[in-house]
Amino acid sequence: KGVGLRRVVEGRQRVVDTSGGRMAAAAGGKISAAAGGRRMRGGRRLKWEDEGPPKPYEWRCAPDHGKAPAKIAATPRGCRAEDDVGEPPDGVLKLQSAEGEVFEVRTELLWASSLIRSVVADAGLDEEIPLPKAPTEIVAFFLRLCDPSRRADDGLGLRDISEEEFGGLIWLAKLLDMQRVLLQPLAHLVNDEFPDVHVGIPAEMQMLLVRHTSDTLQSAALCHILRSVVHAPMSKMYASGIVLAITPMIASPDENVRAAAFEALMNFRVVEAKLVLLEHRDFGVRASANRFLRAATPSEETVGAVLQLAANHRSFLVREAAAKALGDMAPVGHKLAVQTLADLLADDAREVREAASGALRGIGGTDDPVVIAAVIRQALSKDWPVRSVALAVLAEIAPSKRELVEDLATAMQHGGATMAKMAAARVLQSMRSVKELRDSTQRDSEDKHDDIAGPRWGDESGAED
Numbered sequence: 206k207g208v209g210l211r212r213v214v215e216g217r218q219r220v221v222d223t224s225g226g227r228m229a230a231a232a233g234g235k236i237s238a239a240a241g242g243r244r245m246r247g248g249r250r251l252k253w254e255d256e257g258p259p260k261p262y263e264w265r266c267a268p269d270h271g272k273a274p275a276k277i278a279a280t281p282r283g284c285r286a287e288d289d290v291g292e293p294p295d296g297v298l299k300l301q302s303a304e305g306e307v308f309e310v311r312t313e314l315l316w317a318s319s320l321i322r323s324v325v326a327d328a329g330l331d332e333e334i335p336l337p338k339a340p341t342e343i344v345a346f347f348l349r350l351c352d353p354s355r356r357a358d359d360g361l362g363l364r365d366i367s368e369e370e371f372g373g374l375i376w377l378a379k380l381l382d383m384q385r386v387l388l389q390p391l392a393h394l395v396n397d398e399f400p401d402v403h404v405g406i407p408a409e410m411q412m413l414l415v416r417h418t419s420d421t422l423q424s425a426a427l428c429h430i431l432r433s434v435v436h437a438p439m440s441k442m443y444a445s446g447i448v449l450a451i452t453p454m455i456a457s458p459d460e461n462v463r464a465a466a467f468e469a470l471m472n473f474r475v476v477e478a479k480l481v482l483l484e485h486r487d488f489g490v491r492a493s494a495n496r497f498l499r500a501a502t503p504s505e506e507t508v509g510a511v512l513q514l515a516a517n518h519r520s521f522l523v524r525e526a527a528a529k530a531l532g533d534m535a536p537v538g539h540k541l542a543v544q545t546l547a548d549l550l551a552d553d554a555r556e557v558r559e560a561a562s563g564a565l566r567g568i569g570g571t572d573d574p575v576v577i578a579a580v581i582r583q584a585l586s587k588d589w590p591v592r593s594v595a596l597a598v599l600a601e602i603a604p605s606k607r608e609l610v611e612d613l614a615t616a617m618q619h620g621g622a623t624m625a626k627m628a629a630a631r632v633l634q635s636m637r638s639v640k641e642l643r644d645s646t647q648r649d650s651e652d653k654h655d656d657i658a659g660p661r662w663g664d665e666s667g668a669e670d
Contacts, residue, residue, distance in 0.1 A: 262463055264455045266486045266520035269553070296330040300348075302341040307333060314351045318381040336377065343373045350386050375410060384413055392418040395426050409443050416450035427454075428465035435473040448477040476507050483514060483526050491526040499533035508535050508542065516545050521554035528557060532564025538573055547579035550598070551591045558594045569602040577603045584613055592617060593628035600632050607636065 293316035300308045312330070315321045324334055336344060346366070366374070378384045391406070392414060406414070411434045419427060431454065434447060451473075454466030470478045471493070479501075482494040498511070511534065515527035528549055535542035546568075549561035569576040580602065583595035596617065600610050610632070617629035 262456050262458065264463075264467075264486060265484045266522040268519035269521050294325070294330065298325075298330065299333045300344060301333045301335045302344045303337060303339050304341050306341045306344075308344055308348060310348055310351075314348070315381065315383070317385075318383050320381050336380065338373070339377045339380070340373060343370060343377055346370075347374060347377050347386070350390065351383070375407060384410060385417065388413055388418050389421065392421040395430075396421075396423045409446075411437075412443060412447045412450050415454070416446070419454065424459055424461055428461050431462070431465040431469045432472075435469045441475075444473075444475045445477050448473065448475065448481060451478075452481050476501055476504075480507070480510050480514070483511075483530065484518070484520075484523050486522070488522075491522070495526060495530050495533070498530050501534070503534040508539065511535075512541055512545050515549060521552070521557050524549065524552065525554070525556045525560045528560035528564050532560075532567040535564075535568050537568050538570050538576070539568060540575065542568060543573075543576050544579055547576075547583060550580070550583040550595050551586060551588070555590065558590065562594050562598050565598050566601055569598070572603055572605045577606065581609075589617075589622045589625035589628075593625055596629065596632050600636055610636065 293312040296312050297309045298312055298315055298321065300310065302308070312321075312325075321334070324332065374387065375384075378387050387410070391410070395406075395414070411430050414422065415427070415430060415434070422430070431451060435451075448470070451466050451469050454462055455470070457463050457466065470482055471490075474497075476498065479494040479497045482490050485491055485494075498507075501507075508531070511527050511530050515524055515531060518524050518527065528546060531542050531546060543565070546561045546565045549557055550565075552558050552561070565576070565580065569580075577599070580595050580599045583591050584599055586592050586595070592613075596610065596613055599606070599613070603610065614629040614632045614636075618626050618633075
């Protein structure tokens with residue numbers, strides 16, 4: 206059953222797939238026909254092939270049959286692309302350190318800074334730009350990093366500066382909004398000094414390292430940063446950025462990086478991470494994400510993101526998970542959620558229809574005319590699976606429409622598929638059971654009331670006593 210056997214052919218070790226599938230070479234190079242490159246075995250013509258470069262790991266749910274996989278945007282959702290800063294003006298900028306020393310630097314070296322651009326727009330190039338709390342040595346070091354002609358790949362002496370000076374360098378980069386200048390030297394420093402150096406790097410810098418220098422970082426250093434950065438205190442903006450940075454790592458060809466990225470998202474207690482995991486192909490992962498979303502306080506933005514997954518995702522497994530999440534997190538009577546779930550009652554996958562049915566029972570309310578109208582539209586569908594599930598929902602959310610539900614169920618019983626007739630019979634039986642239970646409860650309540658009230662005035666039985 207597909208067990209791989211190893212053989213030695215002409216001194217080269219190759220893997221043979223005994224299931225009759227593709228025979229991939231464990232070592233590169235194709236075997237020629239003279240050397241037995243094409244062989245007949247069991248009536249099949251087999252050919253040795255190169256394995257080629259490692260392929261990205263596919264962690265998302267596979268699309269439904271006949272649907273192409275979704276295209277992943279180059280810029281992740283929620284992340285804006287780089288701003289077009291335009292051409293810098295010709296001239297020289299004047300930066301003043303905390304000690305009062307003035308540095309003259311070409312405008313193109315610092316034009317990526319939003320602070321520099323705003324100052325030049327307001328005051329021109331002749332104005333000196335003060336850098337408070339930035340010592341002269343730190344300003345000189347930072348300007349050397351900004352100059353491509355003087356930049357080295359070994360960290361430019363970052364390993365020789367003190368922790369205080371390192372903090373001042375990061376503060377200056379944040380002030381000028383030019384943290385990316387530090388990334389490449391910092392990545393080389395992390396590789397050289399791992400695992401100690403990452404401790405003094407702020408969470409936002411670690412996020413940028415993961416996002417922009419993952420190809421430079423060594424596997425062990427990248428895995429360590431992935432596991433540690435999610436536990437640092439941070440704002441919602443940085444949390445969203447870290448999720449966007451970690452998500453592509455789940456598809457890394459490196460097994461260790463994949464495991465570290467997946468562990469980070471599982472341990473990251475933010476909604477954005479769980480929305481990513483709703484697309485995971487493992488059922489347990491999707492269920493874990495659903496439990497987190499159920500316990501979290503949902504925002505309108507979160508509900509909208511889940512609605513997008515439920516309505517547009519190409520995998521029925523993700524639409525099912527998103528429908529269940531909507532039933533737990535959307536407010537009762539939420540119009541968009543109700544409309545989306547009502548549309549999912551007509552989904553091609555039975556699992557999605559059942560999940561939407563359960564969610565509508567939870568957030569549809571009772572006798573809500575908007576919800577009832579949306580479900581009735583599906584109850585009149587030509588497809589009996591859609592009619593069956595819509596009728597079952599309608600029987601629960603519209604107790605005041607009992608006669609309408611009975612008419613629809615009776616019509617379904619007298620025509621259509623056998624399974625549709627059975628579904629209609631179950632609905633009618635359930636409605637009869639509910640009515641009998643309600644009548645029995647009412648009779649018991651009346652008898653109890655009479656026992657407590659005792660004989661009424663003028664009652665013959667009371668007069669005889």
